[in-house]
Amino acid sequence: MLDRHPTAAARLSEIVAAITDNRSTPAAEIEAARRRIAESDGEVGAFLRLAPQESLAEAAASGGPLAGVTVGVKDIYDTRDMTTEHGSPIYRGHRPVVDASLVSMARVAGAAILGKTTTTEFASLDPTPTRNPHDLDHTPGGSSSGSAAAVAAGMVPLAFGSQTGGSVIRPASYCGVAGFKPSFRLLPTMGMKTFSYTLDTAGLFAATAQDLALAARLITGRYFGGETLTDGNGLRIGVYRSAVDDEVEAEMQGAVTEAARLLDRAGAAIVTVEEPAALSTARTCHTTIQGFEAAMALSGEYRRHREQLGEKLGAILDHGATIEPAEYDDARRTARIGRKAASALFETVDVLIAPSALGPAPRGLTSTGDALVNKLWTLTGNPVVNVPGLVSGGGLPLGVSVIARFGKDALALEVASLLQALIAAPLDVRT
């Protein structure tokens, strides 16, 4: 599995530094990534197709701060040089006219869009054949299955995903990589297939939280943190106790406890934050909002191609079509109240920590796992970073979420970087 891939990608920030210092070239990085994919992707199945030679030659020749950084792009993002199929036979062979905004902006910054990664059908629940690089018998999670697995297997240092329920944070947790679901609409979603327009959020995968911050800044020109926290002094961190904690497996609860212990030892003040009723109620509205919006968003596919839709998606859309506007409007009102309650939480803490999934990646490829602990923060639009590094007794990754106030993405990424460093530092772990 992972340890069988000694040629894993260097970290994104190391590649950027190596190009800057003329210790590497974009062409060499692109070639190395292609070799890694040729070596590893046969058993993982993260990539659907690779960019044509002329695109890669163009990327190799282009400058820009992300030159030499190869990117895997979830196949719900339009790419002008590769077909974009949204995980659906309805779009077989579909070739968009232009790139999605995030793809185009990454190219402007010099990145090499190396290929398209697997997605569940329309970023919903029907799984892909992609396997978890940590144990091929386990799901990598979804819906951004290929992007999480590609980074986990060391094929590329950066990948694009999206989250409507838990499709960035959960696969990041299962695959043991850093994942970033930014504040709602902070990264552009134009040219990304819509499932639910008040929930869909563009997100990123990389090896570390620091790499995520660097990539997001170089793509958007926006500050995403960078201050290196060397300890937790002055930080007030809440351990979030939610109404669904009973569903969380003991090992995952242990991971959050361990994260709290490490942060406490590093000087942070740790407090317990109980979920307010407004947020446990808001969580229950996710299904209604998602279903109602998906029924509109995929109206064309549902009307003309119902028989080509997967079983789980078909059921979501069948149900979505029965939701009355008044029920949707009520759910949106409840979500709005939840959003205010979420902001209020950050009056007393800087960030929250919480499980990134119910447990390690489930065995089998028939389900991509459960987004129960993720979907609240998608609904409220708060930034979330998955911090990798802790493992289950069975050797599978366990991710911890760092959640910040809406718009405080830089803070979430900085605390996540600190936590990731604390987990990685041998002296602090397992003492």
Added chain:
Amino acid sequence: MLDRHPTAAARLSEIVAAITDNRSTPAAEIEAARRRIAESDGEVGAFLRLAPQESLAEAAASGGPLAGVTVGVKDIYDTRDMTTEHGSPIYRGHRPVVDASLVSMARVAGAAILGKTTTTEFASLDPTPTRNPHDLDHTPGGSSSGSAAAVAAGMVPLAFGSQTGGSVIRPASYCGVAGFKPSFRLLPTMGMKTFSYTLDTAGLFAATAQDLALAARLITGRYFGGETLTDGNGLRIGVYRSAVDDEVEAEMQGAVTEAARLLDRAGAAIVTVEEPAALSTARTCHTTIQGFEAAMALSGEYRRHREQLGEKLGAILDHGATIEPAEYDDARRTARIGRKAASALFETVDVLIAPSALGPAPRGLTSTGDALVNKLWTLTGNPVVNVPGLVSGGGLPLGVSVIARFGKDALALEVASLLQALIAAPLDVRT
């Protein structure tokens, strides 16, 4: 001009009633619309292309509450059976895989999507060759030029447009038709080309405000009003005095005064509402928000096809690329404050009335006119209905906007229906 088209479309609500009562058939309505287009569109130029015969046959055979209603669709909405070019050579011959959500939902309701109407390039400012049916030497307005003109010339009883600045309400005013810019995101925008994702709003054109309410309800299943107000008793209506009123031509100011007089005579209480500073400030943020978002939304087109972009759009995107994220974030904060101030206005009045444009349609086809009086309400997301019926000394239409609180679309449409009836009733007008 208009009076040379004796075969103008029946009103949408009359067609729906005629089909229900078996006094007409969908096939007959579709055939009649095709005849009207063949007769009138040579000089108007509202339609770019018509649906293939098999689509119209399918629509003729389908049931549904909108059966027999023919629709013109602005060419920034995806249609699976007609190319969709966004007014740009970059998309020449582009055929989407599925329909835009609004198009698909209209088909589900039984409507016949008759053809695609002209749009300025990417719904921006570079004009189309479409002419104003009231005077062919004048612009129909933009960006929804073809949709407004098609309804004004009586070719179709319903057309789809979109508004990012003033692209529904202004052309509706210039062309003398009812136009509806709903509350932000109330009609779905999936499959509509994005220009500015916090501003783009799907909208409708029809002969009357009542027709707009009926069409919106039958497409979405949502209540959009229907109560027929026979007088203004109990209504409190504000005449909105904005910081840009100096720019409004005297004839248009007279139209608003006339509307207020009619509503007053009908029993409504009329008050003057002065624009709060938060809203005059918010108006000035529109350009920054639109430019920053458009630069991301059209990043792919700008990067690969800069030389194929029109002059005005090119300038918007050149400028958009220079806007710093912090400047955009400031503008969004100012818009948010404006949105709250807009809500507060409706604590004391039910609706506001205001000019729908600076004056009648300007002469010439080199500009689509100015959105100065419209863009504030696009920014705040409030529902706006253009009420037609008043005319300038030169015989050109002058539209009056009815503006309601966010989410109170039904109220806006009901008051607009009342005002339209008051304008049309011979005894009340011009006394």
